[in-house]
Amino acid sequence: MKYRIVAACAAASLAATALLTGCGSSDDGGEGPAASGPVSLTYWAWAPGLDKVADLWNKGEGKKAGIKVTVKKQASGDDLVTKIITAAKAHKAPDLVQAEYQALPTLVSNDVLADISEEAGDVEGQFAEGVWQQATVGSAALYALPQDSGPLMFYYRKDLFEKYGLSVPTTWDEFAETARALKRKAPDKDLTTFSSNDSGLFAGLAQQAGAKWWTTVDDKWKVAIDDPATRKVASFWGGLVKEGAIDNQPMYTPAWNKALNTGKQIAWVSAVWAPGTLTTAAPDTAGKWAMAPLPQWTAGANVTGSWGGSSTAVTNDSQHKEAAAAFAKWLNTDPAALAALVKESGIYPAATAAQTGGALAKPPAYFANQPDFYTEAAKIAKGTAPAAWGPNVNVAYSSFKDNFAKAAKNRSDFAPALTAMQDATLADLKKQGFGVSE
Amino acid sequence: MTRARRRRPYGVKSAPYVFLIPATVLFLLFFALPIGYAVHLSLRRTEVSGLGLGRGARKEVWAGLANYREALSDSELLHGALRILGYGAIVVPVMLGLALLFALLLDTERLRLRGFTRLAIFLPYAIPGVVAALMWGFLYLPDVSPFYFVLDKAGLPAPDLLDGGPLYAALANIAVWGGTGFNMIVIYTSLRAIPGEIFEAARLDGCSQLQIALRIKIPMVAPSLVLTFFFSIIATLQVFNEPTTLKPLTNSLSTTWSPLMKVYQDAFVNNDIYAAAAQAVIIAAVTLALSFGFLRAANSRTKQEGSR
Numbered sequence: 038m039k040y041r042i043v044a045a046c047a048a049a050s051l052a053a054t055a056l057l058t059g060c061g062s063s064d065d066g067g068e069g070p071a072a073s074g075p076v077s078l079t080y081w082a083w084a085p086g087l088d089k090v091a092d093l094w095n096k097g098e099g100k101k102a103g104i105k106v107t108v109k110k111q112a113s114g115d116d117l118v119t120k121i122i123t124a125a126k127a128h129k130a131p132d133l134v135q136a137e138y139q140a141l142p143t144l145v146s147n148d149v150l151a152d153i154s155e156e157a158g159d160v161e162g163q164f165a166e167g168v169w170q171q172a173t174v175g176s177a178a179l180y181a182l183p184q185d186s187g188p189l190m191f192y193y194r195k196d197l198f199e200k201y202g203l204s205v206p207t208t209w210d211e212f213a214e215t216a217r218a219l220k221r222k223a224p225d226k227d228l229t230t231f232s233s234n235d236s237g238l239f240a241g242l243a244q245q246a247g248a249k250w251w252t253t254v255d256d257k258w259k260v261a262i263d264d265p266a267t268r269k270v271a272s273f274w275g276g277l278v279k280e281g282a283i284d285n286q287p288m289y290t291p292a293w294n295k296a297l298n299t300g301k302q303i304a305w306v307s308a309v310w311a312p313g314t315l316t317t318a319a320p321d322t323a324g325k326w327a328m329a330p331l332p333q334w335t336a337g338a339n340v341t342g343s344w345g346g347s348s349t350a351v352t353n354d355s356q357h358k359e360a361a362a363a364f365a366k367w368l369n370t371d372p373a374a375l376a377a378l379v380k381e382s383g384i385y386p387a388a389t390a391a392q393t394g395g396a397l398a399k400p401p402a403y404f405a406n407q408p409d410f411y412t413e414a415a416k417i418a419k420g421t422a423p424a425a426w427g428p429n430v431n432v433a434y435s436s437f438k439d440n441f442a443k444a445a446k447n448r449s450d451f452a453p454a455l456t457a458m459q460d461a462t463l464a465d466l467k468k469q470g471f472g473v474s475e
Numbered sequence: 476m477t478r479a480r481r482r483r484p485y486g487v488k489s490a491p492y493v494f495l496i497p498a499t500v501l502f503l504l505f506f507a508l509p510i511g512y513a514v515h516l517s518l519r520r521t522e523v524s525g526l527g528l529g530r531g532a533r534k535e536v537w538a539g540l541a542n543y544r545e546a547l548s549d550s551e552l553l554h555g556a557l558r559i560l561g562y563g564a565i566v567v568p569v570m571l572g573l574a575l576l577f578a579l580l581l582d583t584e585r586l587r588l589r590g591f592t593r594l595a596i597f598l599p600y601a602i603p604g605v606v607a608a609l610m611w612g613f614l615y616l617p618d619v620s621p622f623y624f625v626l627d628k629a630g631l632p633a634p635d636l637l638d639g640g641p642l643y644a645a646l647a648n649i650a651v652w653g654g655t656g657f658n659m660i661v662i663y664t665s666l667r668a669i670p671g672e673i674f675e676a677a678r679l680d681g682c683s684q685l686q687i688a689l690r691i692k693i694p695m696v697a698p699s700l701v702l703t704f705f706f707s708i709i710a711t712l713q714v715f716n717e718p719t720t721l722k723p724l725t726n727s728l729s730t731t732w733s734p735l736m737k738v739y740q741d742a743f744v745n746n747d748i749y750a751a752a753a754q755a756v757i758i759a760a761v762t763l764a765l766s767f768g769f770l771r772a773a774n775s776r777t778k779q780e781g782s783r
Contacts, residue, residue, distance in 0.1 A: 119742075143746070146527040146533060148530055178529075258526065285726065287723060289723060290616060291613055291616055291618075292616040292617070292724075295618050301618075428523075435744050435745065438729075439729040442727070443729075465745070469521055469523045470522045471527050472524070
């Protein structure tokens with residue numbers, strides 16, 4: 038029996054060895070000689086079709102400059118941040134990485150990203166100020182080039198709004214009234230849901246209200262998640278959930294898809310990339326939706342927050358920072374590259390010049406009924422409020438998920454959940470030793 | 476010749492050690508070393524200075540037992556442990572009870588379609604845990620589930636399976652569905668190994684089928700019941716797939732619902748591998764203590780019975 042166990046262990050270990058070497062041998066990019074000859078760069082990214090855009094570079098500009106970029110497809114979001122940090126610890130990080138804006142301070146704090154202000158700082162004027170400032174993490178350095186942005190907007194079922202005699206809300210007060218009016222007319226329908234499973238939307242809504250969750254004061258971090266602006270947003274949504282005016286179930290579930298597809302939920306506060314999500318979630322209702330600006334806190338204003346959006350960063354491990362920065366610059370400012378990004382990856386470019394015309398002259402197929410979709414979107418995007426991220430957004434986000442899920446489930450006050458989120462974020466900063474200003 | 480004779484015992488003596496070398500080396504490299512590294516990590520932490528931005532702002536320092544103190548005083552970890560205790564209290568008895576029942580039924584003489592039935596009960600075990608959890612999650616969501624559709628048409632009240640107490644039953648159901656078949660096969664195999672004469676003798680003495688099952692079969696498969704119980708405890712302590720897969724579907728499952736989910740959360744979302752390492756070591760120690768404690772208790776009982 039014992040022998041058999043040893044044999045099994047040995048076999049398992051052998052298999053593991055084979056796997057390890059298998060993984061190791063494929064990871065050979067990015068460490069070529071720094072001297073002459075063609076430079077080979079690796080790029081970890083998750084946007085679909087990015088390899089095709091890189092091909093465009095490899096056949097054109099890149100060929101001339103002798104720089105070849107290989108895209109290695111990654112999972113998006115939190116997983117990639119951890120993976121990059123781990124790779125950087127082993128000094129094996131790729132040359133280029135796609136990073137969400139809110140992850141930038143975490144990556145900088147882990148010394149993963151290189152300062153490319155010298156190589157690429159000259160393109161500042163091509164981006165909106167709020168977006169650029171996220172890429173600099175509020176410092177003199179430049180840690181990434183903005184790739185896409187996700188300004189928040191209001192999506193609604195045009196046909197059902199007409200059927201129930203609802204008008205498109207322009208302020209949050211009207212939004213609440215619309216939700217209540219719908220409940221009166223059709224008690225089994227909901228205007229929308231408050232979802233606790235995507236912290237990014239809540240962060241964007243707080244930005245719109247003027248929240249700056251992380252700021253720096255004299256070499257210290259100041260956390261203001263539980264600030265008046267965010268409290269206003271939290272109590273607004275908490276109130277709607279409490280009185281039953283909107284649903285409290287999470288987004289991105291089969292049930293949510295069905296609710297959108299069958300008209301059980303007739304609106305969605307989302308970002309500019311929503312058409313893509315709606316195409317898969319609610320395929321039967323294509324052409325029945327319309328997009329409008331996000332409801333405002335002050336009537337007549339034009340402020341929005343952002344949900345999602347990512348950037349292209351160069352790592353400290355790269356042996357060819359200049360070449361990597363040149364590619365990042367081309368990818369995010371060159372008209373041909375941006376057109377390819379829009380077409381192949383379906384992103385909404387951060388470069389302002391590319392937000393109208395060209396590939397975005399026509400509306401997304403799902404919104405064929407709204408020909409001025411991207412013209413409107415560009416107007417909305419101009420009012421994007423700046424975001425303020427800190428080095429432990431991940432902790433704040435997971436705290437949001439747990440605490441707001443509880444509050445939404447119980448249809449109770451959201452204020453304690455917000456306080457818990459603030460406390461967890463602050464405690465984590467202190468635990469890690471960051472300078473914290475109370 | 477004498478020389479050769481003298482050398483042979485020496486060679487024979489060292490042979491086992493030579494044969495052991497590859498296994499030992501692999502054991503050390505892929506088992507002992509990673510565990511040692513995890514323990515090492517659990518005794519360290521990061522120290523950030525100032526804003527923590529830029530070069531050299533973050534370094535790894537010795538933390539002593541701070542991570543352990545924190546993990547043990549963390550109410551979330553304890554609550555997670557209590558939650559899986561509740562979950563295990565449903566899963567283990569139900570799963571093993573069903574497995575034993577099915578095994579005994581399969582072992583009765585007058586049974587048709589034995590092979591097919593055995594395969595049908597075993598089949599769910601072949602379905603990956605994540606796929607099973609996704610499938611059941613779909614069936615638990617009132618808006619898309621055919622069960623709820625039927626309940627609704629029949630005018631019956633529909634329970635919310637993804638909240639409160641029913642949530643435990645819903646999670647346990649996935650584990651029972653997936654695990655019963657495997658445990659049944661283990662028990663059934665040892666049932667088949669019982670010599671036929673025993674049953675013959677029992678029948679001659681006027682034993683009914685039920686009495687045979689209760690008085691002969693169950694006591695004789697006790698060792699495999701111990702084994703399946705042992706496996707089930709370990710699986711329960713390590714539950715991760717099902718709650719993680721169901722989490723996005725409901726507000727009632729937190730990101731730290733089970734202890735292993737908390738380890739994952741700390742290591743891969745909150746980026747604190749040191750705290751996660753300490754928690755992992757604690758969970759491993761508890762698992763080891765519980766499972767070997769149980770095995771010892773079971774063994775000493777068998778020995779006592781044997782000496783009687």
